[in-house]
Amino acid sequence: xxxxxxxxxxxxxxxxxxxxxxxxxEKLKPLEVAYRFNDFGSPLLTNSDFDSKPMVMLLGxxxxxxxxxxxxxLRCNYPGAHIGPEPTTDRFIVVMSGPDERSIPGNTIAVxxxxxxxxxxxxxxxxxxxxxxxxxxxxxxxxxxxxxxPGVLSGEKQRTQRSYDFTGVISWFAAKCDMILxxxxxHKLDISDEFKRVxxxxxxxxxxxxxxxxxxxxxxxxxxMRVYGALMWSLGKILNTPEVVRVYIGSFNDKPxxxxxxxxxxxxxxxxxxxxxxxxxxxxxxKACDRRVNEFVxxxxxxxxxxxxxxxxxxxxxxxxxxxxxxxxxxxxxxxVFAKVQREFHLHAGDFPSVEEFxxxxxxxxxxxxxxxxxxxxxxxxxxxxxxxxxxxxxxRNPYD
Amino acid sequence: xxxxxxxxxxxxxxxxxxxxxxxxxEKLKPLEVAYRFNDFGSPLLTNSDFDSKPMVMLLGxxxxxxxxxxxxxLRCNYPGAHIGPEPTTDRFIVVMSGPDERSIPGNTIAVxxxxxxxxxxxxxxxxxxxxxxxxxxxxxxxxxxxxxxPGVLSGEKQRTQRSYDFTGVISWFAAKCDMILxxxxxHKLDISDEFKRVxxxxxxxxxxxxxxxxxxxxxxxxxxMRVYGALMWSLGKILNTPEVVRVYIGSFNDKPxxxxxxxxxxxxxxxxxxxxxxxxxxxxxxKACDRRVNEFVxxxxxxxxxxxxxxxxxxxxxxxxxxxxxxxxxxxxxxxVFAKVQREFHLHAGDFPSVEEFxxxxxxxxxxxxxxxxxxxxxxxxxxxxxxxxxxxxxxRNPYD
Ligand SMILES: Nc1ncnc2c1ncn2[C@@H]1O[C@H](COP(=O)(O)OP(=O)(O)OP(=O)(O)O)[C@@H](O)[C@H]1O
Ligand SMILES: Nc1ncnc2c1ncn2[C@@H]1O[C@H](COP(=O)(O)OP(=O)(O)OP(=O)(O)O)[C@@H](O)[C@H]1O
Ligand SMILES: [Mg+2]
Ligand SMILES: [Mg+2]
Numbered sequence: 001x002x003x004x005x006x007x008x009x010x011x012x013x014x015x016x017x018x019x020x021x022x023x024x025x026e027k028l029k030p031l032e033v034a035y036r037f038n039d040f041g042s043p044l045l046t047n048s049d050f051d052s053k054p055m056v057m058l059l060g061x062x063x064x065x066x067x068x069x070x071x072x073x074l075r076c077n078y079p080g081a082h083i084g085p086e087p088t089t090d091r092f093i094v095v096m097s098g099p100d101e102r103s104i105p106g107n108t109i110a111v112x113x114x115x116x117x118x119x120x121x122x123x124x125x126x127x128x129x130x131x132x133x134x135x136x137x138x139x140x141x142x143x144x145x146x147x148x149x150p151g152v153l154s155g156e157k158q159r160t161q162r163s164y165d166f167t168g169v170i171s172w173f174a175a176k177c178d179m180i181l182x183x184x185x186x187h188k189l190d191i192s193d194e195f196k197r198v199x200x201x202x203x204x205x206x207x208x209x210x211x212x213x214x215x216x217x218x219x220x221x222x223x224x225m226r227v228y229g230a231l232m233w234s235l236g237k238i239l240n241t242p243e244v245v246r247v248y249i250g251s252f253n254d255k256p257x258x259x260x261x262x263x264x265x266x267x268x269x270x271x272x273x274x275x276x277x278x279x280x281x282x283x284x285x286x287k288a289c290d291r292r293v294n295e296f297v298x299x300x301x302x303x304x305x306x307x308x309x310x311x312x313x314x315x316x317x318x319x320x321x322x323x324x325x326x327x328x329x330x331x332x333x334x335x336x337v338f339a340k341v342q343r344e345f346h347l348h349a350g351d352f353p354s355v356e357e358f359x360x361x362x363x364x365x366x367x368x369x370x371x372x373x374x375x376x377x378x379x380x381x382x383x384x385x386x387x388x389x390x391x392x393x394x395x396x397r398n399p400y401d
Numbered sequence: 402x403x404x405x406x407x408x409x410x411x412x413x414x415x416x417x418x419x420x421x422x423x424x425x426x427e428k429l430k431p432l433e434v435a436y437r438f439n440d441f442g443s444p445l446l447t448n449s450d451f452d453s454k455p456m457v458m459l460l461g462x463x464x465x466x467x468x469x470x471x472x473x474x475l476r477c478n479y480p481g482a483h484i485g486p487e488p489t490t491d492r493f494i495v496v497m498s499g500p501d502e503r504s505i506p507g508n509t510i511a512v513x514x515x516x517x518x519x520x521x522x523x524x525x526x527x528x529x530x531x532x533x534x535x536x537x538x539x540x541x542x543x544x545x546x547x548x549x550x551p552g553v554l555s556g557e558k559q560r561t562q563r564s565y566d567f568t569g570v571i572s573w574f575a576a577k578c579d580m581i582l583x584x585x586x587x588h589k590l591d592i593s594d595e596f597k598r599v600x601x602x603x604x605x606x607x608x609x610x611x612x613x614x615x616x617x618x619x620x621x622x623x624x625x626m627r628v629y630g631a632l633m634w635s636l637g638k639i640l641n642t643p644e645v646v647r648v649y650i651g652s653f654n655d656k657p658x659x660x661x662x663x664x665x666x667x668x669x670x671x672x673x674x675x676x677x678x679x680x681x682x683x684x685x686x687x688k689a690c691d692r693r694v695n696e697f698v699x700x701x702x703x704x705x706x707x708x709x710x711x712x713x714x715x716x717x718x719x720x721x722x723x724x725x726x727x728x729x730x731x732x733x734x735x736x737x738v739f740a741k742v743q744r745e746f747h748l749h750a751g752d753f754p755s756v757e758e759f760x761x762x763x764x765x766x767x768x769x770x771x772x773x774x775x776x777x778x779x780x781x782x783x784x785x786x787x788x789x790x791x792x793x794x795x796x797x798r799n800p801y802d
Binding site for chain 1: 646
């Protein structure tokens with residue numbers, strides 16, 4: 001019987017991502033739509049949610065070498081890149097793969113549903129005019145998208161000049177990103193108030209943060225130790241996680257390392273650090289694929305529980321009289337409803353949504369109009385979880401392994 | 402008239418310390434005694450308070466190389482030194498200059514009034530049996546006294562085995578010391594609960610703390626960076642000062658640096674760090690002398706204010722009747738008394754003692770038995786502050802300059 005189900009699903013599936021996309025459309029989405037899962041939590045997934053490449057965002061004070069870092073990895077400039085000792089990059093630039101070299105203005109990107117940036121419209125027109133997409137064909141960009149950002153400012157005065165919610169935008173990207181690189185250089189160690197706010201806005205994504213102490217060949221070894229020590233000293237206080245953040249010390253630039261300043265330590269240490277960082281970067285697509293599968297499975301489980309709750313509520317409604325009263329009672333005793341559903345289907349209490357938030361959305365609906373339990377929809381998802389996804393992973397494995 | 406006063410004071414003064422000692426006995430102590438300054442604040446100074454050498458205390462987990470560090474500086478073992486990979490030093494050992502090599506047990510040192518350790522008796526017999534003084538003739542010890550300590554333990558269990566107030570003793574030494582060296586090694590970075598308590602007990606003496614990352618040649622450069630970064634990360638959180646603590650990275654040992662592990666960086670960086678640490682150590686006696694003069698001047702000012710307050714209180718007492726009532730009123734309105742004295746003698750409010758603490762001691766005395774204002778005593782101190790001390794500093798300067 002399993003064979004028949006895969007047949008209906010298979011066809012021209014070409015990758016894990018592609019498989020997930022089709023499983024979503026054929027098996028999970030119908031359940032989500034039937035029980036309005038999207039109204040209660042996350043919006044329905046679109047193709048762009050599956051197709052978007054893993055993202056790496058660069059953050060740091062102006063002139064710490066963010067744009068140069070990307071240039072160094074690509075071994076060429078991206079369209080519209082500006083590099084210079086004064087504050088140069090004045091906008092958020094998504095550097096991604098594309099058929100030919102071009103820059104697309106923010107207002108255009110934000111309306112493209114097939115790009116994962118439609119959510120940015122909430123930050124308004126003055127943000128969108130400081131947002132840009134830079135495309136070019138490049139093997140590295142086939143696997144990773146970079147987000148170059150305007151340098152964080154140090155003066156309090158200048159912050160008020162930002163015409164949009166800078167930390168809000170960063171927080172939005174941080175949630176979508178797979179890695180966040182904080183760049184420092186030996187002469188720009190101080191963490192300004194704006195930088196502190198930026199770092200706070202990364203909260204919840206701490207595990208994605210890596211630090212680069214760039215231009216490390218601009219000081220001698222003893223100074224480098226002082227600089228590095230001072231950086232760790234203050235980062236420990238600001239990041240406030242018990243695990244020490246990984247710092248890569250080096251000079252991420254085309255120019256050869258300045259051995260006159262660093263002594264022989266540079267050539268050796270910096271090269272090893274650079275290699276470590278490259279290995280970590282190359283590891284992102286593999287990790288991102290694993291994470292996508294994980295999150296998909298989590299979403300499917302949540303959608304199932306949601307369906308159980310909704311259909312249970314519907315079942316409790318009387319056929320003719322007293323609908324309003326029952327609805328009120330059900331909402332007031334939602335905790336009991338959750339408990340009953342949990343017992344009936346042997347679920348974990350921890351997998352349930354927040355009672356309060358659920359109540360709030362629920363009160364805007366007429367329970368009587370909800371769907372009854374549709375076993376076929378549930379079974380399709382169970383089948384997907386128990387058979388299709390393991391099969392998909394077996395057939396394609398992680399393409400980056 | 403100044404000349405006459407100096408004559409009475411001069412004689413065979415041989416150093417700044419010697420001069421302060423004599424000024425104290427001849428000019429300041431009489432004022433302190435007359436107005437019971439010692440009952441209200443700091444005990445009378447003894448010769449040992451002037452003669453004691455600047456002290457450097459070493460702290461750290463067991464086997465981080467504290468005893469080896471002292472041996473390395475002295476270029477020989479001190480009497481009773483034990484070095485080994487297991488916890489070896491099991492007591493507090495004061496390593497100081499002496500006519501010949503010998504160890505003196507804690508119980509004996511604590512009763513010697515000419516040594517600055519009588520205060521340690523409050524920690525009881527079981528501490529004194531874990532306290533020792535190690536003497537030897539040595540040019541370095543002529544300028545600095547070292548305090549070797551038992552390794553800080555990592556297990557919670559072992560703490561309960563200490564038979565005395567370990568952090569209390571460390572806190573006592575910290576107040577007397579001029580520098581506190583915290584030793585770490587790359588394999589003993591974790592800061593245990595006992596170590597955290599030890600560091601807390603240093604509070605108020607943060608400016609004396611220096612950190613040594615010892616045995617740095619036991620790991621390669623990249624590992625060393627990780628280790629050093631992790632150390633700064635956690636020290637920043639624990640020391641909780643905005644200023645970055647100075648960390649000396651090296652291997653403080655007789656054995657040559659293991660270049661195989663460190664690469665050429667070791668020979669260069671470690672040597673420079675070691676030199677910096679030596680320069681800082683050699684600077685201690687000079688700084689200690691300056692500090693002693695400063696503290697002496699502060700004490701003299703405090704003693705003068707104290708004398709003004711006491712004699713003012715005495716003056717307010719009636720000749721015959723109502724003494725008890727007046728005493729009560731004076732104590733109740735001590736704040737007004739302070740304000741009056743302040744105005745009368747043009748003093749700073751900030752230089753006055755705490756009203757509450759003063760009240761408490763005062764209530765145990767009979768104000769009527771206090772001394773009246775004795776202008777000669779005050780004048781002697783004024784003369785000392787305005788003439789003798791500047792003259793002393795001019796004649797002898799700082800012997801370490
Ligand atoms: N590793 C490096 N070593 C030496 N100089 C560097 C290095 N990286 C960048 N630079 C120089 O530093 C300056 C700033 O570089 P870049 O414009 O890439 O910084 P940025 O962080 O993107 O600044 P902004 O925030 O203003 O966009 C340029 O002059 C660049 O040549
Ligand atoms: N710089 C160094 N490089 C390599 N080994 C060292 C170094 N310093 C000390 N050692 C070794 O480490 C071990 C512990 O040294 P030592 O006894 O001086 O430590 P300690 O901090 O005094 O320990 P304890 O707290 O137990 O008294 C010894 O075997 C010593 O030889
Ligand atoms: Mg830039
Ligand atoms: Mg020892």
